[in-house]
Amino acid sequence: MAWVDTVLDTVAAEFSDAGDVAQFTRVVLRLTLAAVLGFALGFEREQQGKAAGVRTHMLVAIGSAMFVLIPQQTGIVPADMSRVIQGLVAGVGFLCAGTILKHGKDEQQVQGLTTAAGLWMTAAIGMACGLGRETTAILSTLLALAVLSLVPRVVSVLERFTGPRTAPPENAVDSHRIPASPDDPPLR
Incomplete structure (x- = not known):
């Protein structure tokens, strides 16, 4: 049956x-590491009750890894890879922008900036995995987890000594503003 051989050859070629x-192991390792590191960042965010949690971070990391891994497998030249990375960073920027919300009086309160930055970082970590920069990806993940987990605690301890940071009252003088006329209040 010649058609069976043709079908099998076609299927084999499609998975080539x-x-x-070695190549299969490399692909599995890079994508799995991207998923694991995305999970770590997403788990931290989910524990903090943020909307972008485990699944979102894992998908961003795996997707970013794939976007650089596939062109690399096809033998893309470095100049073209830089365009792939530029497009990926811009695309993730749009995704991140969707997590930022403005609300409150005159939309002066902003939420979601840390989530957006975390997704952006997760994309960079996924890219590092896809490009075979596993050590950089792991170190970046550990640093990001430290920023997300430890920095709020450090800030809390520092605020005990210095007092909490408060927003200036609406009628406070802006110390960075240059008086426009002699009638303006003096700078402090």
Whole structure:
């Protein structure tokens, strides 16, 4: 049956992007590491009750890894890879922008900036995994987890000594403003 051989050959050719065991292992390792590191960041965010949690961070990390891994497998030249990375960063920026909310009087209160920055960082970590920069990806994840977990505690301890940071009253003088006329109040 010649048609069965043709079908089998076609199926085998379609799965030839991981032609040998080394290449297959490399792809599995990079995508799995991206998923694990995305999970770590997403778990921290989910524990803080943020909308973008485990699944979102994992998908951003895996997707970012794939966007750089696939062109790399096809033999893309470095100049073209830089365009892929530029497009990926811009695309993730749109995703991150969707997590930022403005509300309150005159929309002066902003929420979601840390989540947006975390997703942006997760995309960068995914790219590092996809490009085979596993050590950089792991170190970046540990640093990001420290920023997300430890920095709020450090700030809390510092505020005990210095007092909490408060917003200036609406009628406070802006110390960075240059008086426009002699009638303006003096700068402090």
